[in-house]
Amino acid sequence: MTKPLLEVRNLVKHFPVRGGGFSFMRQQLKAVDDVSFTLLPGQTLGLVGESGCGKSTLGRALLRLQEPNSGQVFFEGRDILQMNRAELKAQRRDMQMIFQDPFASLSPRRTVAQTIREPLDVHGIGTSLERRKRVEELIELVGLRAAVLNRYPHEFSGGQRQRIGIARALALNPKFIVADEPVSALDVSVQSQVLNLIKDLQLQLGVSFVFISHDLAVIQHISDVVAVMYLGRIVEQAAVSSLYASPKHPYTQALLSAVPAPYPAAGAKRIILAGDVPSPISPPSGCAFHPRCPAAQAKCQTTEPQQTTLQSGGHQRHFTCHYPLGN
Amino acid sequence: MTRPVLEVRDLAVEFDTENGRVRAVNNVSFSVNAGEVVGLVGESGCGKTVTGLSLLGLVPSPPGEVVNGKILLDGHDLLKLNEAGMRKIRGSEVSMIFQEPMTALNPVLTLGYQMTEVLRLHKSLSKRQARNAAIEMLGIVGIPVPSKRIDEYPHEMSGGMRQRVMIAMALSCGPKLLIADEPTTALDVTTQAQVLDEIVRLQHQFEMAVILITHDLGVVAQTCQRALVMYCGELVEAAPIEPLFASPRHPYTQGLIRSIPRIREHKIDRLPVIEGMVPDIAALPDGCHFADRCNRVQADCHERSPVLTPSAEAGAVACWHPLEPQHD
Ligand SMILES: Nc1ncnc2c1ncn2[C@@H]1O[C@H](COP(=O)(O)OP(=O)(O)O)[C@@H](O)[C@H]1O
Ligand SMILES: Nc1ncnc2c1ncn2[C@@H]1O[C@H](COP(=O)(O)OP(=O)(O)O)[C@@H](O)[C@H]1O
Ligand code: SF4
Numbered sequence A: 001m002t003k004p005l006l007e008v009r010n011l012v013k014h015f016p017v018r019g020g021g022f023s024f025m026r027q028q029l030k031a032v033d034d035v036s037f038t039l040l041p042g043q044t045l046g047l048v049g050e051s052g053c054g055k056s057t058l059g060r061a062l063l064r065l066q067e068p069n070s071g072q073v074f075f076e077g078r079d080i081l082q083m084n085r086a087e088l089k090a091q092r093r094d095m096q097m098i099f100q101d102p103f104a105s106l107s108p109r110r111t112v113a114q115t116i117r118e119p120l121d122v123h124g125i126g127t128s129l130e131r132r133k134r135v136e137e138l139i140e141l142v143g144l145r146a147a148v149l150n151r152y153p154h155e156f157s158g159g160q161r162q163r164i165g166i167a168r169a170l171a172l173n174p175k176f177i178v179a180d181e182p183v184s185a186l187d188v189s190v191q192s193q194v195l196n197l198i199k200d201l202q203l204q205l206g207v208s209f210v211f212i213s214h215d216l217a218v219i220q221h222i223s224d225v226v227a228v229m230y231l232g233r234i235v236e237q238a239a240v241s242s243l244y245a246s247p248k249h250p251y252t253q254a255l256l257s258a259v260p261a262p263y264p265a266a267g268a269k270r271i272i273l274a275g276d277v278p279s280p281i282s283p284p285s286g287c288a289f290h291p292r293c294p295a296a297q298a299k300c301q302t303t304e305p306q307q308t309t310l311q312s313g314g315h316q317r318h319f320t321c322h323y324p325l326g327n
Numbered sequence B: 001m002t003r004p005v006l007e008v009r010d011l012a013v014e015f016d017t018e019n020g021r022v023r024a025v026n027n028v029s030f031s032v033n034a035g036e037v038v039g040l041v042g043e044s045g046c047g048k049t050v051t052g053l054s055l056l057g058l059v060p061s062p063p064g065e066v067v068n069g070k071i072l073l074d075g076h077d078l079l080k081l082n083e084a085g086m087r088k089i090r091g092s093e094v095s096m097i098f099q100e101p102m103t104a105l106n107p108v109l110t111l112g113y114q115m116t117e118v119l120r121l122h123k124s125l126s127k128r129q130a131r132n133a134a135i136e137m138l139g140i141v142g143i144p145v146p147s148k149r150i151d152e153y154p155h156e157m158s159g160g161m162r163q164r165v166m167i168a169m170a171l172s173c174g175p176k177l178l179i180a181d182e183p184t185t186a187l188d189v190t191t192q193a194q195v196l197d198e199i200v201r202l203q204h205q206f207e208m209a210v211i212l213i214t215h216d217l218g219v220v221a222q223t224c225q226r227a228l229v230m231y232c233g234e235l236v237e238a239a240p241i242e243p244l245f246a247s248p249r250h251p252y253t254q255g256l257i258r259s260i261p262r263i264r265e266h267k268i269d270r271l272p273v274i275e276g277m278v279p280d281i282a283a284l285p286d287g288c289h290f291a292d293r294c295n296r297v298q299a300d301c302h303e304r305s306p307v308l309t310p311s312a313e314a315g316a317v318a319c320w321h322p323l324e325p326q327h328d
């Protein structure tokens, strides 16, 4: 059996916030609430859900860019939440992040070469000549020409900047990358170019990804396993093919059904979820999805569903619902 | 016989920029019939918003200037109106909603105040009548307990609710034409589905025409009867959506349709792409602006600019070597 690269257990991240309305009491916003999953080497886990459901917080907590409140994050068997600063710094070589807006994460006053080289400098890797060669290698890897290295980020289009962000994330040969909505700000024609690049890099370099997106089509294309989040929790998790072919959780089904088909489909019946996502400060009782769930019954209001695990085709799938959908 | 509510002829808009004068919209002509939903689609920077703003006399000037064209609303040329005349049209005959409602709503005024202001300006209603009309309109766009929410401030509402408020305001005076500029781009798919449904429902109820501006062909496919495809400030294809999606004529339209990420029955290894990127409008290539990315390009494409030419299928295409229409 392959050992997991990443094993996340009961991860929790709460933010202290002021209560709404007339309450000035400190309350806890449960941005990530008891999340567990495992990721095998070379695999990509797609993380999907409506905005505010905790995807970015989870992504940052995995890298300890934001300190989780509790839980465990085993990276190659070692819990990174137990590491001290020095250990964490060494570990970070293997763990990188790519952001939605590469411009915001790239310093405008540094050339492309300096930007990509920075992680090598920070970790003191190679001689200056070796670093230069590595940077040239990286820029070609992401499909840009070495001639761009002396230019500044603002001179590039969104797609090119995202390639630069990817080159930087790859500089230290990481085993694991959290990609937070990396193509969401790009136009469709460029989006597909960048997705193809990421997929090539997955295959070529064997990097594992947690790939965050609100776009279910993008998630399907890029992922091996998909986790669907709602109000800080993973409500369904399965191999990509089973999740898309037969969602078990009504929320997954509703998300899939809301994606506009890219062709005219007169009369196609879509499930339109009523209302908005409730506040994560005081989530609804029982199953937190019940006020919007088309399948909800009386029990859903009072009793929190427990996670069910099924074996299907050599894969495990998990879902948290009293009345899961049939096949 | 359907008659056009709006007819745009040879519209051209220019901007003064650091790199000199650029033409953001070039010789754009189209019409919109009463009760029709038309999609205006293309990638960012292709001139969709500027086209929409021109229809309301809202192109910021300077740096922008409408340098040519006619915009006929029920036969009357809006470009001939002065600012006072235009203000009468705006909101009452033609309304526009934007991607980010927060920029269009005043954060320090209640919804009620902002909505009644519009109504009183155009419809000489009393305060009480205007308030009642505003509450009714909020109810129509699906806001729960409108009589309570009318006294809230914009920041107290979610993104989807704010967009509904914008729609309510835009429709409160019963315009003939609604221009919706990326109204669901900032929303989750779930909320997007709600808001698009609402727009379609209201369009029927109020029998108005809608121009839906979007970069998302999926949104066009779900909501529009006809689509106009823009590239580098020009219309490159116009067609009813069934033939457009089944058998696009312009290579750019075909590339766009193919590159939409879609949920597939069987995963594919590589997504189809349009190679290269959109050229800078300050330095457009001669001839066809799409030539550098086109998989059907021939020598003459670099020499002469194709013009939008009507074709047999009630569509039009600007290409020297268009794809053959497919029949099934
Ligand atoms: N630093 C913070 N302080 C307080 N609340 C936060 C903070 N960061 C995120 N949140 C809240 O946590 C929840 C999850 O946010 P986020 O992880 O950004 O969601 P997503 O990426 O899925 O849109 C949201 O309700 C958000 O408002
Ligand atoms: N205020 C402005 N000043 C200068 N150029 C502008 C201005 N507004 C728009 N443009 C230019 O006009 C072109 C079309 O813009 P726009 O209509 O906003 O595109 P779209 O809505 O299709 O993304 C762009 O190249 C943009 O740079
Ligand atoms: S537990 Fe009930 S409310 Fe929750 S998803 Fe399942 S059916 Fe819906």
Ligand code: SF4
Pocket (backbone or CB within 6 Å): B250, B251, B252, B288, B289, B290, B291, B292, B294, B295, B296, B297, B298, B301, B306, B318, B319, B320, B321, B322
């Ligand atoms: S005119 Fe030529 S280059 Fe332009 S789209 Fe048609 S075939 Fe392609």
Ligand SMILES: [Mg+2]
Pocket (backbone or CB within 6 Å): A055, A056, A057
């Ligand atoms: Mg996020």
Ligand SMILES: [Mg+2]
Pocket (backbone or CB within 6 Å): B048, B049, B050
């Ligand atoms: Mg725009």
